[in-house]
Amino acid sequence: MEELIATHAIEQAFVHYFDRIDANDPEGAVEVMVEDVEFEIMIGKRKQGRDRFARSVGRVLDQYERTSHHLTNVKVRLEGDGADVLAYVYAYHRMRNTGEPWHLWARMHDQFRRVEDRWMITEHILLGLDAQPNRPDIPRSWYPGHPGRLDRTPL
Amino acid sequence: MEELIATHAIEQAFVHYFDRIDANDPEGAVEVMVEDVEFEIMIGKRKQGRDRFARSVGRVLDQYERTSHHLTNVKVRLEGDGADVLAYVYAYHRMRNTGEPWHLWARMHDQFRRVEDRWMITEHILLGLDAQPNRPDIPRSWYPGHPGRLDRTPL
Amino acid sequence: MEELIATHAIEQAFVHYFDRIDANDPEGAVEVMVEDVEFEIMIGKRKQGRDRFARSVGRVLDQYERTSHHLTNVKVRLEGDGADVLAYVYAYHRMRNTGEPWHLWARMHDQFRRVEDRWMITEHILLGLDAQPNRPDIPRSWYPGHPGRLDRTPL
Numbered sequence: 001m002e003e004l005i006a007t008h009a010i011e012q013a014f015v016h017y018f019d020r021i022d023a024n025d026p027e028g029a030v031e032v033m034v035e036d037v038e039f040e041i042m043i044g045k046r047k048q049g050r051d052r053f054a055r056s057v058g059r060v061l062d063q064y065e066r067t068s069h070h071l072t073n074v075k076v077r078l079e080g081d082g083a084d085v086l087a088y089v090y091a092y093h094r095m096r097n098t099g100e101p102w103h104l105w106a107r108m109h110d111q112f113r114r115v116e117d118r119w120m121i122t123e124h125i126l127l128g129l130d131a132q133p134n135r136p137d138i139p140r141s142w143y144p145g146h147p148g149r150l151d152r153t154p155l
Numbered sequence: 156m157e158e159l160i161a162t163h164a165i166e167q168a169f170v171h172y173f174d175r176i177d178a179n180d181p182e183g184a185v186e187v188m189v190e191d192v193e194f195e196i197m198i199g200k201r202k203q204g205r206d207r208f209a210r211s212v213g214r215v216l217d218q219y220e221r222t223s224h225h226l227t228n229v230k231v232r233l234e235g236d237g238a239d240v241l242a243y244v245y246a247y248h249r250m251r252n253t254g255e256p257w258h259l260w261a262r263m264h265d266q267f268r269r270v271e272d273r274w275m276i277t278e279h280i281l282l283g284l285d286a287q288p289n290r291p292d293i294p295r296s297w298y299p300g301h302p303g304r305l306d307r308t309p310l
Numbered sequence: 311m312e313e314l315i316a317t318h319a320i321e322q323a324f325v326h327y328f329d330r331i332d333a334n335d336p337e338g339a340v341e342v343m344v345e346d347v348e349f350e351i352m353i354g355k356r357k358q359g360r361d362r363f364a365r366s367v368g369r370v371l372d373q374y375e376r377t378s379h380h381l382t383n384v385k386v387r388l389e390g391d392g393a394d395v396l397a398y399v400y401a402y403h404r405m406r407n408t409g410e411p412w413h414l415w416a417r418m419h420d421q422f423r424r425v426e427d428r429w430m431i432t433e434h435i436l437l438g439l440d441a442q443p444n445r446p447d448i449p450r451s452w453y454p455g456h457p458g459r460l461d462r463t464p465l
Binding site: 001003004007070072073074075086088090105129130132145146148149150151152 | 314315318322325326328329332333334335368371372375376378379380381382400402404411
């Protein structure tokens with residue numbers, strides 16, 4: 001029951017976040033983050049601060065004429081006033097310079113904390129799963145795929 | 156709690172709607188709408204009536220051999236017995252005439268009203284975000300993008 | 311209320327399943343199935359057994375370098391300790407041999423049973439809706455489209 005209510009609140013935080021991203025509104029997007037949020041958009045490059053994140057996202061958004069971020073597969077593990085959250089996002093983008101589409105499949109691995117009545121993001125990790133088409137300005141290492149993907153050898 | 160139950164019911168109304176759309180069954184789809192529903196599928200062209208909507212959707216569906224409508228990012232704001240609802244849909248279509256795929260990213264902005272035990276659509280606005288590939292029979296103005304997208308000028 | 315809790319648990323079973331599929335971990339994926347699960351991945355070819363299913367899925371996954379399965383449109387009909395469940399999945403794949411993307415739109419029609427505190431899959435039917443691009447190794451009959459799609463004749 002409690003899990004249900006928290007899961008709903010956390011999903012709605014992401015829904016708000018992506019609505020604002022798709023509105024080209026980084027200031028609005030980061031409303032769901034705490035001020036000293038830690039984030040990792042490029043794997044291994046950890047940074048801190050909501051304002052810094054907003055500027056960073058703003059520069060990324062400057063590349064697109066439009067975007068549409070579709071959230072699915074949200075998984076919440078409650079731990080007291082905290083939550084460990086996994087979610088999938090498929091994102092459609094139309095590039096500003098070429099007018100061409102660019103598709104991204106990614107996973108988020110975020111930490112949330114209950115602050116009074118709201119669930120806020122305290123840590124945001126974005127893991128690129130893959131993208132189409134390949135963009136020369138983005139190294140393939142940004143799309144490492146599923147973290148912990150097993151290496152079963154085909155027979 | 157109440158919000159959770161209403162949100163679930165509203166999501167399920169959309170799930171039913173799209174199941175029937177993908178079944179090429181416009182009559183079944185409109186079961187979640189009130190008889191005098193207002194709708195706007197082309198921006199600025201407001202029309203009225205569930206039967207009219209069904210005929211209109213039927214003509215659109217005639218163009219496709221198959222469709223698959225994937226609902227995400229549902230956001231419900233309850234106001235008594237009404238609800239203001241935003242949702243994303245990504246729709247895959249296979250064109251009947253060419254056999255080629257056509258992809259649509261769109262947003263719905265709907266009004267719901269509780270009628271006895273059910274949540275029904277009283278107003279349905281479909282906003283095209285973008286589509287691929289461009290179709291000569293659809294003017295680009297049908298995909299205005301995110302309503303209220305900010306015009307931050309890149310530095 | 312009870313429906314809400316069951317729906318959430320069932321969605322989470324799928325979310326776990328696809329997380330493990332995308333991790334190339336068929337053993338982990340089938341944890342949400344009962345041991346004598348019945349399954350139908352190719353229409354009309356019914357088989358039985360969780361281990362057999364895991365091996366079967368493993369052979370399919372061997373073809374891909376990475377996958378991303380996005381779950382939407384989950385519809386749960388409770389019947390006592392059982393549930394009849396429909397869901398959509400859009401799946402992105404990167405082929406191991408060619409490096410090319412392959413997209414699948416599908417529906418699941420599953421039966422769940424409450425086993426103590428968990429909801430487990432007792433029957434799993436995967437219905438291909440369509441795929442892009444066409445693969446010479448997969449007959450088009452694997453993508454029959456929406457089951458029960460109406461054949462309204464366009465005027």
